[in-house]
Amino acid sequence: MSTTSQNPIPVWSKLPKTSKSIFTTMSALAQETNAINLSQGYPDFDCAADLQELVTKYMGLGYNQYAPMAGVSRLLENIANKIDRLYNCELNPTEEITITAGATQAIYTAITSLIRENDEVIVFEPAYDSYVPTIQLSGGKPIYIRLSSPDFSIPWRDVKKLISGRTRMIIINTPHNPTGNVLTKKDYEELMTIVKNSNILLLFDEVYEHIVFDEHQHLSALSFPELRERSLVTFSFGKTFHNTGWKVGYCVAPPYLTKEFRKVHQFITFSVNTPAQYALADYLMDENNYKELSAFYQEKRDFFLDAIKDSRFQFTPAQGTYFQILDYSRISEANDLDFAVELTRKHKVASIPLSPFYSNQQDFTVLRFCFAKKRETLARAAEILNKC
Ligand SMILES: Cc1ncc(COP(=O)(O)O)c(C=O)c1O
Numbered sequence: 001m002s003t004t005s006q007n008p009i010p011v012w013s014k015l016p017k018t019s020k021s022i023f024t025t026m027s028a029l030a031q032e033t034n035a036i037n038l039s040q041g042y043p044d045f046d047c048a049a050d051l052q053e054l055v056t057k058y059m060g061l062g063y064n065q066y067a068p069m070a071g072v073s074r075l076l077e078n079i080a081n082k083i084d085r086l087y088n089c090e091l092n093p094t095e096e097i098t099i100t101a102g103a104t105q106a107i108y109t110a111i112t113s114l115i116r117e118n119d120e121v122i123v124f125e126p127a128y129d130s131y132v133p134t135i136q137l138s139g140g141k142p143i144y145i146r147l148s149s150p151d152f153s154i155p156w157r158d159v160k161k162l163i164s165g166r167t168r169m170i171i172i173n174t175p176h177n178p179t180g181n182v183l184t185k186k187d188y189e190e191l192m193t194i195v196k197n198s199n200i201l202l203l204f205d206e207v208y209e210h211i212v213f214d215e216h217q218h219l220s221a222l223s224f225p226e227l228r229e230r231s232l233v234t235f236s237f238g239k240t241f242h243n244t245g246w247k248v249g250y251c252v253a254p255p256y257l258t259k260e261f262r263k264v265h266q267f268i269t270f271s272v273n274t275p276a277q278y279a280l281a282d283y284l285m286d287e288n289n290y291k292e293l294s295a296f297y298q299e300k301r302d303f304f305l306d307a308i309k310d311s312r313f314q315f316t317p318a319q320g321t322y323f324q325i326l327d328y329s330r331i332s333e334a335n336d337l338d339f340a341v342e343l344t345r346k347h348k349v350a351s352i353p354l355s356p357f358y359s360n361q362q363d364f365t366v367l368r369f370c371f372a373k374k375r376e377t378l379a380r381a382a383e384i385l386n387k388c
Contacts, residue, residue, distance in 0.1 A: 018133050022356040026340065030350035036381045039350040041177065041323065043372040047243035048289070054279035067274040069266050071099030071250070075281035079250060082284060089222040095255040098265055099248065099272045103207045105265075106234035106251035108134050110203050111169070113264040114232075114257070115140040119168035124154060126357030128177050128205065140168070144359050150316075152179040156190040163194065169201045175208040175218060178357055178368040179325060180318025182216045192226050201257070202227060207236040207249070210293040212320040213301060222252060229254055232261065237280055239322075240290050242372075246276050297322050297371070300378065304371045307382030322372040325354065329365040331388050336363045343367070347388060349381050 026039035076093035100106040117139035132142045148155045174183040204221040212218045221227045232253040238244035313326040336353035344350040351367040
């Protein structure tokens with residue numbers, strides 16, 4: 001156990017190896033150096049004015065007190081309808097959907113409500129940064145499996161080898177941050193075979209469900225009844241409606257898992273921002289508000305990649321998400337953290353190195369760039385990257 005001698009009272013950190021996230025670090029550096037910020041995953045354009053007006057409307061109408069613990073019923077119902085239409089999955093909104101303070105809280109709650117001391121949780125690397133600390137806070141043991149190289153697919157043979165009697169959960173993120181990879185039907189079939197007749201729970205992080213490109217399609221775990229019965233699936237309005245700062249998301253799980261989820265949820269936030277929930281409920285009624293998202297971001301991805309096609313960066317176009325990873329090995333021999341810092345300080349473009357997404361900080365000389373940005377931001381960044 002570690003403690004710091006400067007503290008007036010000893011602190012035995014529950015997360016001794018965790019420090020400020022790389023997203024916070026790189027965003028702060030971008031601000032300090034006045035660099036173009038393609039690091040943290042949020043848009044540099046505003047969310048829709050009519051969505052903002054809906055929040056104002058509901059505040060004016062007096063919807064300013066606590067929402068029900070699980071969420072505003074109109075929002076729960078509209079989410080259930082959307083999921084039924086998109087994923088052919090009928091849900092009971094009052095028993096299977098819980099509104100959360102973003103997907104981060106949904107992930108945290110899902111893990112803390114179901115993972116106990118020494119439970120093993122399979123995590124694929126590179127992994128979004130919230131999974132591992134949350135597992136550790138619950139006393140669980142992360143079991144790391146590295147996505148295959150160079151296509152970042154799931155090495156199912158390794159998964160089979162690492163499953164044990166202690167495996168309690170597998171965490172799957174598709175479309176995948178940071179690689180942009182999207183799971184295929186074959187992946188789901190492999191997973192179904194592996195978990196059949198086991199006590200393994202599945203946590204799906206599907207926050208980029210509406211951002212998929214080219215011939216790729218997002219297949220939700222909710223479309224597969226065999227998986228659905230053992231899955232908690234998390235979503236984020238922030239990613240879909242360009243309002244990451246509102247921090248509203250949700251978790252879908254069968255009643256027996258939702259029951260446990262809500263036992264913890266009620267003591268983390270109790271409930272989530274009321275006027276935002278009413279506004280989102282109305283906004284969700286119009287399918288066009290999310291169905292156009294893939295085309296919207298594909299245009300940005302294509303514009304960015306076309307603009308840097310003659311640079312020395314190497315890439316395979318992202319299949320989904322609003323991130324593109326770029327290999328800089330033809331430009332520098334520096335490690336990814338140093339190169340990301342140099343790119344920010346000297347060239348004024350901030351990105352995210354991939355090594356912090358690996359438990360052993362392995363460096364593959366790649367950086368992640370967020371293209372959820374205005375065309376002019378991407379054009380300015382591309383101009384710089386072309387000169388590197
Ligand atoms: C893979 C992944 N999961 C979860 C989240 C968190 O979503 P939210 O902002 O709704 O908490 C993010 C945000 O970047 C993400 O990339």
